[in-house]
Structures are given as C-alpha cells and as structure tokens.
Amino acid sequence: MEIETPDVAKTSTDNYCRSVSIVMDIANENYSHFERQKAFESEIPACLPERALRFIDRVEISQHTLFEMAFEPCNLALCYSKFRSVPGAIRDSVGRHLLARQFGSDLSIALASCSFAGQKCTNEHFVNFEHPQLGMCHQFLKKKFTANMTSTQLANSELSIMYFTDSTDSKGRLPFGMEKLNQVVHDSVMSSSDDSNTALNAIIVPEKKFPWASRSIAIAAAQRMDVQLRFEKYSRLSTKSSPCQKIEKLDSYRLPSWDVASSNSGGNDLKGSERQFVSDREDCINTYIVEKFIDYCKCLPSFQPIPVALVTKYKNCFDIKDISNFSRVVETCYNEQVSQIQRYQFEGSQLCQPPCRTDDYSTRFVTYSWPNLKNAQSVKLIKQLASNFGYRTSISGMRGLANIYQVLLKVQSYSESSSDNKTASDRLNFDIELEALQNRLAWLTVKAWSAKIQEISEEEAYPTKNLVADFGGILGLWCGVSILTLCELLELLLYIFRALFALKSDGTVQSEMNSYVGSTETTAVEKVDEL
Numbered sequence: 184m185e186i187e188t189p190d191v192a193k194t195s196t197d198n199y200c201r202s203v204s205i206v207m208d209i210a211n212e213n214y215s216h217f218e219r220q221k222a223f224e225s226e227i228p229a230c231l232p233e234r235a236l237r238f239i240d241r242v243e244i245s246q247h248t249l250f251e252m253a254f255e256p257c258n259l260a261l262c263y264s265k266f267r268s269v270p271g272a273i274r275d276s277v278g279r280h281l282l283a284r285q286f287g288s289d290l291s292i293a294l295a296s297c298s299f300a301g302q303k304c305t306n307e308h309f310v311n312f313e314h315p316q317l318g319m320c321h322q323f324l325k326k327k328f329t330a331n332m333t334s335t336q337l338a339n340s341e342l343s344i345m346y347f348t349d350s351t352d353s354k355g356r357l358p359f360g361m362e363k364l365n366q367v368v369h370d371s372v373m374s375s376s377d378d379s380n381t382a383l384n385a386i387i388v389p390e391k392k393f394p395w396a397s398r399s400i401a402i403a404a405a406q407r408m409d410v411q412l413r414f415e416k417y418s419r420l421s422t423k424s425s426p427c428q429k430i431e432k433l434d435s436y437r438l439p440s441w442d443v444a445s446s447n448s449g450g451n452d453l454k455g456s457e458r459q460f461v462s463d464r465e466d467c468i469n470t471y472i473v474e475k476f477i478d479y480c481k482c483l484p485s486f487q488p489i490p491v492a493l494v495t496k497y498k499n500c501f502d503i504k505d506i507s508n509f510s511r512v513v514e515t516c517y518n519e520q521v522s523q524i525q526r527y528q529f530e531g532s533q534l535c536q537p538p539c540r541t542d543d544y545s546t547r548f549v550t551y552s553w554p555n556l557k558n559a560q561s562v563k564l565i566k567q568l569a570s571n572f573g574y575r576t577s578i579s580g581m582r583g584l585a586n587i588y589q590v591l592l593k594v595q596s597y598s599e600s601s602s603d604n605k606t607a608s609d610r611l612n613f614d615i616e617l618e619a620l621q622n623r624l625a626w627l628t629v630k631a632w633s634a635k636i637q638e639i640s641e642e643e644a645y646p647t648k649n650l651v652a653d654f655g656g657i658l659g660l661w662c663g664v665s666i667l668t669l670c671e672l673l674e675l676l677l678y679i680f681r682a683l684f685a686l687k688s689d690g691t692v693q694s695e696m697n698s699y700v701g702s703t704e705t706t707a708v709e710k711v712d713e714l
Contacts, residue, residue: 267521268514271501274485280313280439280456287311287319288348288383292584295624296345296571299328300336312440315488316396317384322440338634346625347568347587348382348404380404382625387412389542393436393460393488400548405621407553411632413545419537420641427539432462434470435491457491467535472527480516545632553626556617562598565591565620590620 274282290306297304308328309321329337384399387410402408421427439456460466469488476484482500483489500517554564569591572584597605597613 267517268501271485271499271517275499275502279315279318279485280441283313283319284311284441287313288321290321292572293347293383294344295347295568296343298341298343299323299325300332300340302328304328310440312438314394314396314438315436316486317399320386320394335634338631341628341630344627346383346402346627347572348623348625380622382406382623383627385410385627385629387544387546387629389414389544391459391461392463392543393434393466395465397465400546402625402627403550404623404625405552405554406550407626407628409549410627410629411547411549412629413632414636415543415545416636416638417541417543418638418640419539419541420643421539422643426536428462428536429539431538431540433459434462434466435459436488437491437494462538463541464532464535464537468528468531471531471534472524475523475527476520479520480513482513482517484517484520486521545637547632554621554624556621561617562591562594565594568624586623587620590616 290309290311294306294309297308299308304323308324310324312320312322314320323342325342329340332340380403381401382404383402385402386394386396386399388394388398400408400410419427421429435457437456438458470490473484473487473489473493476482476487477493477497480500481497483493483497485499485501500513554561556564565587569587572587574588574591578588593613593616597609
C-alpha cells in the first residue's frame with residue numbers, strides 16, 4: 184500500500200503538501216501482474232476535516248471490505264506534546280546535528296548582503312552549529328576582520344546583515360504550521376515566541392559566554408533593527424544575605440559545527456563539538472534542570488544543553504535502535520518532567536548564586552519598517568538583491584531566489600509601461616508581489632553604543648573599618664574635648680584659688696592696718712593726757 188500525491192514529481196525532491204490518495208497494488212486472479220486500484224482519495228491537502236471522517240471508516244475494493252481504517256485530523260501540537268517518542272526517536276537516533284543541517288537555514292541563500300567595518304562578508308565568514316534550543320545557528324567569525332584593527336576602529340565598526348528567509352513559498356506565504364513543525368524538529372519547550380512573522384533570531388553575547396535562547400532578539404520580517412551595545416563589567420559584593428560565586432568556573436557543552444549546511448552527503452566536515460564557556464547563573468539553572476530530569480527518568484532531555492560530564496554517563500531518552508525497546512514508562516516520565524520545567528527553573532533560580540564578576544553587553548534597540556517596496560521606487564534595491572543572488576552571471580534555480588528575479592523583471596516592465604496600460608487589477612497584483620517579497624526580508628545592524636567600558640562595583644555602605652575609624656575619631660574628639668575641658672577647669676580653679684588667696688591677703692592687711700591705726704590713736708591720747 185502506498186500514499187501517492189497526484190502531481191508528484193518523481194525526479195525532483197521539491198515536493199510540498201498535496202492532496203493524497205491511498206492506492207493498493209493487487210494481484211489479478213492469475214497472479215500474472217499487479218493492478219493498481221484506489222482505496223481512498225482526498226481533495227484536501229494532507230489533513231482531513233472531521234466531517235469527512237464519517238464516510239471513510241473502511242476501505243472497500245471491488246465491493247469487498249479489505250480492512251478498516253481510522254482517520255483523525257492532523258494536529259502537530261498534539262503530536263509533539265503528547266507523543267514525544269515519535270519525533271524524539273528520529274532526533275536521538277539520527278542525530279540532532281544532521282536534522283539541523285538538513286532542515287536548517289542555508290546562508291548561501293539566506294544571506295542577502297553582509298558587511299563589517301566597510302568590508303564585505305559572505306557565508307564563508309560564518310560557522311554553522313547545532314544549538315540545543317534553537318536548532319541551526321550561524322556564528323559570525325569576526326577575528327578575520329578584527330585582527331589588525333585598533334580599539335578605536337573596533338568601537339566605530341558596524342556589522343550589517345541583510346537576511347532573506349527561504350521559509351516561504353514562491354508567493355511569499357509562510358506554510359501553515361511551520362513554527363510548530365520547527366518545534367517538532369527541534370523539540371524546544373523553551374520557545375518563547377510563536378510569531379510566524381519572525382525572520383531570524385539574533386543572540387549577541389561576549390566571547391566565552393554560552394548563547395542561551397533567553398538572550399535571543401527577534402527580528403521581524405519587513406523590518407530593520409539597529410542593535411547598539413555597551414560593554415559593562417559588573418563586580419558584585421558577596422554578603423551573607425546575598426552571596427555570589429567568587430571562583431570563575433568553565434562549563435563544557437557539545438555543539439557540533441560545520442562549514443557547509445546544504446546537505447548531509449558529506450560527514451567529514453563536522454568539527455570538534457566540545458566547547459568551553461564561562462559559567463554563569465543560567466548554566467547553574469540549566470544543570471539543575473538536567474539533573475532533576477535524570478533523577479526521575481534516568482535519561483537526558485533533548486531540549487536542554489547537556490554538560491559534557493553528563494553526556495558520558497547517560498544516554499538520550501529516545502535513542503531507540505530497536506522499536507521493541509520502546510518504553511511507555513520513559514515517555515510518560517518524559518512528558519511529566521517537561522511539564523515541571525518552569526518549577527525547576529524557579530527552584531534553580533533560588534539555589535544558584537550569580538557570579539561575583541560578570542562581563543556583558545547592555546543593549547538598546549531601534550526598529551523601523553524596511554524596505555518599504557513601492558512601485559518604481561523599489562527598482563534599485565531589487566536590482567541589488569538580484570545581483571547579490573547571481574542575477575545575469577550565475578542564476579540560481581532555487582524557487583525563492585527565482586521569485587526575486589521575477590519581481591525584478593516585473594518591476595522593470597511595470598515602471599517602463601505607460602500609466603494608460605495599467606489597470607487597477609495590475610496595480611493590485613503588483614503591490615501584492617512587492618509586499619510578498621518585502622515580507623521575506625529583514626535587516627540587522629550591530630554597532631557600539633559607547634566607545635567606553637562601564638565598570639560598576641558594589642561596596643559595603645558602612646564597613647567595619649569605617650566604623651572603627653569613626654569610633655576612633657569620635658573617641659579622639661571626646662578625649663580632646665575632655666582634656667581641654669580639664670585644663671579649662673584647672674585654670675578656673677587656679678583663678679578661683681588665686682582670687683580667694685588675694686581676698687584673704689587683702690583682709691589680713693586691712694586688719695593689720697586697722698590695729699595699727701588703733702594703737703596709734705591710743706598712744707596719741709595717752710601722750711595728750713600726760714601733757
């Protein structure tokens with residue numbers, strides 16, 4: 184039995200979701216040859232509506248019921264949330280990095296334009312690696328540009344990336360459920376955004392810092408975002424009430440990387456996957472979540488970065504080589520632990536101490552609409568885009584890029600034709616095509632907010648040494664005041680004693696004078712009497 188699409192191109196791999204029919208090859212009575220007969224046919228692409236399920240409960244060919252079939256509407260969210268073992272077995276047995284290479288973005292198509300400090304950069308200046316939370320990522324290799332640059336030149340440099348998303352069809356429409364399909368492939372329960380308008384996510388961190396998904400910046404389609412950075416060094420004070428990690432630690436993670444991401448044909452381009460990063464609080468929280476998961480399920484979760492020390496001790500939960508080894512107990516445990524992730528994050532944030540010293544970027548964003556394709560005004564930009572993607576010299580056969588060539592030719596034809604020949608329908612269709620192309624472009628620029636480094640250090644508001652110094656000062660002041668007061672008091676007593684002594688001396692002299700005057704008068708009287 185086969186499931187066949189009526190317009191399948193057997194010589195091409197460029198096939199999309201189509202209406203399907205179930206056909207069976209049945210031998211004739213003489214078993215001389217097989218005849219293909221249709222058991223079921225649907226005019227609806229891929230999924231069946233609920234109202235159609237009532238009429239296809241069994242499959243009949245030549246008025247004989249061959250077998251009963253059960254159909255249900257497609258529900259990708261139910262698939263990857265309830266039956267995680269289905270995509271999990273593929274990820275863990277095939278390899279997440281191989282899936283990332285096969286289904287991730289290709290910069291040979293996505294990179295519409297790139298420059299750093301006025302120098303042109305290409306997809307060769309990026310290295311591709313598989314991110315445990317985000318899937319395919321492209322890391323810019325700045326050392327090739329910054330090797331001979333001064334600090335002033337670096338501060339004035341700007342990285343500019345114009346991105347063309349190939350996740351849309353030839354009409355510029357995003358396939359239905361693409362975001363959920365990406366979650367099936369990547370199994371990221373940490374996905375914070377279900378916005379289908381996001382063209383790419385950018386993570387900007389200092390060297391030796393792990394690019395956590397929580398640090399990602401969403402750049403929407405038809406938008407330009409200017410990211411301005413300021414480097415900050417923060418020194419935190421460790422106290423009993425708010426301790427911090429004084430010793431700098433290094434954590435190792437496996438991040439398979441490669442140069443070419445367009446196919447899986449060559450496996451020799453994989454590079455060393457083990458990389459070391461300076462540990463921070465988020466590393467500690469991540470390790471806490473992984474260890475909690477291991478404690479309950481005895482296996483590794485595929486949606487978290489796994490430290491190398493744990494990779495060698497445990498295996499992935501759905502690394503199933505033989506389907507008979509599948510365990511419902513493991514899947515049940517896996518789903519239960521996934522539902523506890525937020526609780527583990529909270530517990531980890533309470534237990535994990537931040538580092539006493541952190542180096543990070545302070546960022547601010549400026550966003551505005553871009554490129555605003557409007558009729559003839561867009562000719563220059565579309566010409567540049569088409570030229571970047573090989574127009575006239577090495578034309579690509581990719582459907583997405585062919586759409587740029589097509590729009591360019593229509594823009595030229597539309598701008599050259601007279602207004603009398605343009606109908607309202609022509610104008611409307613042309614505007615729709617321009618809008619479709621606009622919704623497939625995004626522009627990111629990164630530059631310095633300030634050429635100076637900001638350093639922030641925490642100190643005790645009133646340390647012990649300050650208390651001792653202040654106490655000594657107070658004591659010294661008190662002692663000084665006390666000695667002066669004592670001296671003043673002694674001087675006052677001296678003055679009092681001198682005054683009292685002076686008064687006493689004056690009284691003695693006066694009494695002697697009075698006695699002398701009295702004796703003189705008596706002698707005088709006596710002499711007078713004698714006369």
